[in-house]
Amino acid sequence: MTRIIGILSGKGGVGKTTTVANVGTALASYFKKNVIIVDCNITTSHLSLYLGMYYSPVTLNQVLTGKARIHEAIYDYHVPGLRVIPASLSLKDLRGVDISRLRNTIKKLSGEADIVLLDAAPGLGREAMATMRASDEVLFISTPFVPSTMDIIKSHQVALEVGVKPIGIMLNMVGKERYELSTDEVEQLAELPVTISVPMDKNVLRSLALKTPVVLYDPSSPASRQFFELAGRLIGEKYRIESFITRFLRFFGLSR
Numbered sequence: 210m211t212r213i214i215g216i217l218s219g220k221g222g223v224g225k226t227t228t229v230a231n232v233g234t235a236l237a238s239y240f241k242k243n244v245i246i247v248d249c250n251i252t253t254s255h256l257s258l259y260l261g262m263y264y265s266p267v268t269l270n271q272v273l274t275g276k277a278r279i280h281e282a283i284y285d286y287h288v289p290g291l292r293v294i295p296a297s298l299s300l301k302d303l304r305g306v307d308i309s310r311l312r313n314t315i316k317k318l319s320g321e322a323d324i325v326l327l328d329a330a331p332g333l334g335r336e337a338m339a340t341m342r343a344s345d346e347v348l349f350i351s352t353p354f355v356p357s358t359m360d361i362i363k364s365h366q367v368a369l370e371v372g373v374k375p376i377g378i379m380l381n382m383v384g385k386e387r388y389e390l391s392t393d394e395v396e397q398l399a400e401l402p403v404t405i406s407v408p409m410d411k412n413v414l415r416s417l418a419l420k421t422p423v424v425l426y427d428p429s430s431p432a433s434r435q436f437f438e439l440a441g442r443l444i445g446e447k448y449r450i451e452s453f454i455t456r457f458l459r460f461f462g463l464s465r
């Protein structure tokens with residue numbers, strides 16, 4: 210059965226696209242799942258940029274204008290098991306896009322993968338709402354501050370109204386400052402469990418400059434470990450931090 214998981218946030222810039230790229234890569238590379246990641250942020254699409262995929266002749270835009278079928282917009286990433294449906298980077302490709310088609314379009318991916326991750330636009334506008342309606346479950350991303358947590362409260366209420374199952378919150382860019390909200394405070398405010406906390410980590414920005422997910426760029430960086438852990442939690446499997454010897458053996462094909 211294919212699970213369709215929407216990655217949403219109230220506030221923008223909190224790490225949705227980063228999470229989709231990294232959790233998708235972790236699910237495929239470490240947990241050997243068949244994964245499709247989809248850029249549902251049509252107006253300000255970034256997913257393909259984060260993966261260094263600049264040329265995609267058919268994108269989700271053409272599918273939502275009725276000019277192509279979803280299967281024509283699926284591209285292999287260099288990680289086996291991971292495929293990407295990009296949105297167009299061109300302004301002219303916004304013309305004629307009917308976002309209300311998203312739900313039925315995404316449903317056509319049923320049976321094509323173990324997990325489909327949807328990268329949403331921020332907020333509760335038409336694009337984000339269409340992504341929520343296309344999802345079976347949603348994971349909310351927030352930073353440990355009041356404004357983004359307050360926005361999750363609204364998004365959570367809407368998810369319940371729409372009938373989508375909320376998984377929990379991923380707290381991102383977490384530091385050690387006293388002025389940050391604690392996990393307990395976020396859980397009390399949002400009435401949702403914090404599924405994982407991902408620290409603020411410069412390696413995420415370094416990996417972005419190289420257009421590669423941080424879980425590939427530096428798998429043992431603090432953020433990467435949490436992305437692997439989150440991927441495992443989403444599917445109920447355990448991530449074991451690999452020792453240098455294990456990684457060495459796996460690199461030379463001497464262990465799985």
Ligand SMILES: Nc1ncnc2c1ncn2[C@@H]1O[C@H](COP(=O)(O)OP(=O)(O)OP(=O)(O)O)[C@@H](O)[C@H]1O
Nearest residue numbers: 221222223224225226227331382408409410413417
């Ligand atoms: N844990 C982290 N540590 C450091 N930087 C991070 C972390 N997570 C994300 N970032 C950086 O924060 C910026 C915003 O991330 P991202 O684009 O994933 O957010 P978004 O929620 O998708 O934004 P939008 O709402 O515009 O779609 C990027 O430059 C990204 O590299």
Ligand SMILES: [Mg+2]
Nearest residue numbers: 225226250255
């Ligand atoms: Mg984004």
